Amino acid sequence: MSNVLAFNGNYGGARKGSDFLQHLERRPPELWYQGKLVENVRNFEPIRNGVETLAALYDYQWSHSDRMLETFDGKKVSRSFSIPKEKSDLFALGKALLTSAKFSQGMLGREPAYLNRSIASFAGSADFFDIGGKIFSNNIKEYFRFVRDNDLSLTHTILNPRVNRRVGPAFQHDPTVAAHVTKESDSGIFVTGARLVATLPFADEIAVFPARLMDVSDASKDYAFAFVLPTNCKGLKFICRDSIDYGLGRNNHPLSARYEEMDAVALFDSAFIPWERVFCYRDIDVCNQFYDATGATAHVTYQVVCKNIVKIEFFLGLISLMIRGSGLEAFQHIHEKMAEIWAGWQAMKAFKSASEAGARLNDFGMLVPDWSPLEAARFMFPRLYPRMVEIVQQIGASGLVTLPTSEDLDGPLRDEIDKYFQSVRLEAAEKIDLYRLAWDASVSAFAGRQVLYERFFFGDPVHMATRIFRNNKCSELMERVNNFIRDNGV
Ligand SMILES: Cc1cc2nc3c(=O)[nH]c(=O)nc-3n(C[C@H](O)[C@H](O)[C@H](O)COP(=O)(O)OP(=O)(O)OC[C@H]3O[C@@H](n4cnc5c(N)ncnc54)[C@H](O)[C@@H]3O)c2cc1C
Incomplete structure (x- = not known):
């Protein structure tokens, strides 16, 4: 595994809640809330219960391991990463997903299983990423192993801000509003600009995937990419909405006080993305087929x-x-x-x-x-x-x-x-x-x-x-x- 896909944790498969909390403490994302930088993300009152809930979900997968975990290379990993080949795999996956959803009564839209299914599908169809002459299939396979073996949680963003909805990001009055590539080097790309909603900004990683159906034009190529980053990477911050957890506890607010996932806008300022974390680049055809073809x-x-x-x-x-x-x-x-x-x-x-x-x-x-x-x-x-x-x-x-x-x-x-x-x-x-x-x-x-x-x-x-x-x-x-x-x- 390349260095850019390594971190100090040594979890080796499915995590427990304490692993998730430790990781968040060590690598907190830059969250902004009501005009202030959040100093202690793990214990920040407006999202603390949501953080605890996500940690509890990692424990829950162990107490429901017969359905939610499977053995791979001698390690227990979450079944939500499964790449099914046969119907029996799909049925087992379905049982795992139903069990996982029961943990939150279906109220956690961004439970990790959601994006795990994306990453697993990309890895299961990795050769797709090699069309257009660029070789990205290895990146997606490595990243899949990295996320599965460390059982990381992801947020994602697929939406460019649209000041004017009639045209794409390159043709806006200010084309620098939407996240776009500003520089390219031998080791990676630099991205500046905004991406709209990222639910679960306290996840471990963020996936910045193609905004659907981009205009086929040279000008749009600076906006045509798919990459993944740790949420705490330099040059990335999140502006959060008001919390919907009123802080009156589970007895009074049984759902709000458990399942506040938080939604945020992701702002990039010369964020560096190593090539190993890029899955497609400047290829609008690949971007437009990305989800369906895989x-x-x-x-x-x-x-x-x-x-x-x-x-x-x-x-x-x-x-x-x-x-x-x-x-x-x-x-x-x-x-x-x-x-x-x-x-x-x-x-x-x-x-x-x-x-x-x-x-x-x-x-x-x-x-x-x-x-x-x-x-x-x-x-x-x-x-x-x-x-x-x-x-x-x-x-x-x-x-x-x-x-x-x-x-x-x-x-x-x-x-x-x-x-x-x-x-x-x-x-x-x-x-x-x-x-x-x-x-x-x-x-x-x-x-x-x-x-x-x-x-x-x-x-x-x-x-x-x-x-x-x-x-x-x-x-x-x-x-x-x-x-x-x-x-x-x-
Ligand atoms: C709570 C919440 C969480 C979310 N979490 C995530 C997330 O984690 N990651 C992520 O990537 N995205 C997330 N989304 C964003 C979601 O992808 C967008 O809301 C969705 O794609 C719609 O885009 P929009 O909000 O910009 O709406 P708009 O495109 O602004 O639409 C607003 C209204 O205008 C209408 N409209 C717009 N354009 C046209 C047109 N050309 N013709 C006719 N009608 C039109 C729409 O039908 C709609 O009624 C989240 C959204 C919400 C509300």
């Missing part, structure tokens, strides 16, 4: 569908408890709402199964789940998720804002709270716990950010719909309907 789009979506199945299960469990607890089971519109979520759950499970059934080896010998059912899932979920949140609001109504805190429960008003906050089947304290969870899933800043995330994290849903429209001409179906018209319905 199977990464399908593999990442497969992970997301697993996560979304778990997320729907959480909502189904939550609203079922609310219905029972508040005695709403007699009302028909409640049945319809529950059925709506249940049908979405069945649809997502069916999409997952169909993608497994139709999985095929790609040109590089990696098994890739069938794309069409996954694309249908990717289209549906950004519409289903806000609807589930709306249903929680419709069922919870004022119950979502009449919620004493745990401090109230422990205080002198306890007797009154016990009397006035009970529901037909729940003691006051039980109802408050349940409805606090429902509030955090549907009303809090955390809930709002989750809705925004599910609407957009995969890209603009309108563009994704256009892609479906363009790729599915439905010619046979038109022909069938035309025949029906011609034959007068016989």
